[in-house]
Amino acid sequence: xxxxxxxxxxxxxxxxxxxxxxxxxxxxxxxxxxxxxxxxxxxxxxxxxxxxxxxxxxxxxxxxxxxxxxxxxxxxxxxxxxxxxxxxxxxxxxxxxxxxxxxxxxxxxxxxxxxxxxxxxxxxxxxxxxxxxxxxxxxxxxxxxxxxxxxxxxxxxxxxxxxxxxxxxxxxxxxxxxxxxxxxxxxxxxxxxxxxxxxxxxxxxxxxxxxxxxxxxxxxxxxxxxxxxxxxxxxxxxxxxxxxxxxxxxxxxxxxxxxxxxxxxxxxxxxxxxxxxxxxxxxxxxxxxxxxxxxxxxxxxxxxxxxxxxxxxxxxxxxxxxxxxxxxxxxxxxxxxxxxxxxxxxxxxxxxxxxxxxxxxxxxxxxxxxxxxxxxxxxxxxxxxxxxxxxxxxxxxxxxxxxxxxxxxxxxxxxxxxxxxxxxxxxxxxxxxxxxxxxxxxxxxxxxxxxxxxxxxxxxxxxxxxxxxxxxxxxxxxxxxxxxxxxxxxxxxxxxxxxxxxxxxx
Numbered sequence: 151x152x153x154x155x156x157x158x159x160x161x162x163x164x165x166x167x168x169x170x171x172x173x174x175x176x177x178x179x180x181x182x183x184x185x186x187x188x189x190x191x192x193x194x195x196x197x198x199x200x201x202x203x204x205x206x207x208x209x210x211x212x213x214x215x216x217x218x219x220x221x222x223x224x225x226x227x228x229x230x231x232x233x234x235x236x237x238x239x240x241x242x243x244x245x246x247x248x249x250x251x252x253x254x255x256x257x258x259x260x261x262x263x264x265x266x267x268x269x270x271x272x273x274x275x276x277x278x279x280x281x282x283x284x285x286x287x288x289x290x291x292x293x294x295x296x297x298x299x300x301x302x303x304x305x306x307x308x309x310x311x312x313x314x315x316x317x318x319x320x321x322x323x324x325x326x327x328x329x330x331x332x333x334x335x336x337x338x339x340x341x342x343x344x345x346x347x348x349x350x351x352x353x354x355x356x357x358x359x360x361x362x363x364x365x366x367x368x369x370x371x372x373x374x375x376x377x378x379x380x381x382x383x384x385x386x387x388x389x390x391x392x393x394x395x396x397x398x399x400x401x402x403x404x405x406x407x408x409x410x411x412x413x414x415x416x417x418x419x420x421x422x423x424x425x426x427x428x429x430x431x432x433x434x435x436x437x438x439x440x441x442x443x444x445x446x447x448x449x450x451x452x453x454x455x456x457x458x459x460x461x462x463x464x465x466x467x468x469x470x471x472x473x474x475x476x477x478x479x480x481x482x483x484x485x486x487x488x489x490x491x492x493x494x495x496x497x498x499x500x501x502x503x504x505x506x507x508x509x510x511x512x513x514x515x516x517x518x519x520x521x522x523x524x525x526x527x528x529x530x531x532x533x534x535x536x537x538x539x540x541x542x543x544x545x546x547x548x549x550x551x552x553x554x555x556x557x558x559x560x561x562x563x564x565x566x567x568x569x570x571x572x573x574x575x576x577x578x579x580x581x582x583x584x585x586x587x588x589x590x591x592x593x594x595x596x597x598x599x600x601x602x603x604x605x606x607x608x609x610x611x612x613x614x615x616x617x618x619x620x621x622x623x624x625x626x627x628x629x630x631x632x633x634x635x636x637x638x639x640x641x642x643x644x645x646x647x648x649x650x651x652x653x654x655x656x
């Protein structure tokens with residue numbers, strides 16, 4: 151191999167185990183300068199672990215890594231940064247109370263010589279230079295707290311450029327971005343590629359992978375099972391390689407029979423948040439909610455569950471009027487809420503998988519004297535973990551939930567609510583960050599719940615997904631329900647038009 155074609159990065163037989171369970175097994179990988187390599191695979195396939203070894207978070211148990219032909223042995227993230235490698239995690243590592251400039255240069259704040267005083271002029275100048283490279287037209291003194299997700303993502307990339315990173319790892323970077331923000335990000339990544347920077351892009355959005363990648367590498371159960379130039383791939387090949395079987399359809403057949411209304415909402419309002427929201431949800435029905443960011447979908451769900459206040463409105467469950475008094479009372483009345491923020495609101499990150507799964511349904515397993523029927527609880531947790539195809543690396547489910555991949559964490563959130571046998575299940579962006587195989591499993595569980603008479607209120611920004619799983623779709627715009635569509639007249643263009651404030655379709 152001549153010098154011109156020497157890989158900028160190589161893995162040779164890379165391996166890593168946790169709790170004596172192999173997570174990455176004998177992986178070979180090669181990436182050229184100025185290339186975007188997309189890494190795909192189901193949750194728990196080993197993608198993040200492999201990148202954590204490259205980023206100096208974990209030390210490999212087997213094999214070696216090479217940068218520009220030279221052995222590379224990072225023992226901490228600072229070693230990776232010094233080698234020109236930046237890792238932009240799915241959960242962004244920014245300090246909201248600090249300015250953009252302080253976040254970009256946090257690890258190397260400029261000082262006046264040896265004095266412990268920050269050179270603010272130089273700080274702003276260097277930050278502005280990095281911000282210009284990513285097209286971020288803001289004051290460097292702006293606090294990060296109030297910025298949009300897309301702007302925060304650009305700050306993370308600016309941090310990498312300020313360190314002159316030559317290899318940038320992006321883990322699910324579009325998870326919280328709008329379509330427009332995603333376009334901006336992709337244009338930037340292509341610009342960085344043209345400058346000779348190399349990127350490893352991890353994503354479950356396979357259409358994005360096809361649009362962005364030069365090379366695709368597929369992992370399954372910790373092993374590289376497929377790879378090659380993007381021109382040789384299509385969606386079916388990627389899915390087959392990822393899950394080990396063809397998915398004949400992305401959405402399982404539905405057989406639920408719609409029953410009487412289980413949830414009725416009338417004129418629910420909170421100034422500046424939602425206005426006069428009225429709808430009914432029937433037993434066995436999947437009612438989809440669509441809208442642009444800020445349309446009020448998540449806000450409506452939070453008000454309905456009692457997490458946020460409301461100024462007026464009425465709610466009936468099974469025909470009986472009930473007050474919206476708080477989440478504890480909502481749970482007791484048969485409501486469940488899979489929140490879009492799994493880390494801060496959905497899980498006890500330091501708790502075990504088993505404890506998190508048991509959290510909501512514990513009262514159901516309390517015997518006389520308040521003692522928990524541990525055997526029955528344990529059996530139900532194991533059964534739920536099996537239904538969700540939860541991949542943990544620990545059959546006892548006793549490891550902390552923060553050690554799981556994002557998709558497996560989301561499965562734990564869904565499992566804890568399903569175990570409580572709710573009458574109404576509110577799901578807010580439940581498949582965000584979940585691979586296609588896991589989505590199919592989540593949809594299958596939803597179908598079983600619907601067939602058992604549960605009403606499901608399903609919020610998603612993925613319109614194709616809503617069309618695939620819903621019996622009806624309601625569209626929100628500026629805090630109000632702007633349009634409603636039955637399955638017989640689902641129309642992408644009409645739904646999108648309503649979301650943008652177009653003519654109502656009823």
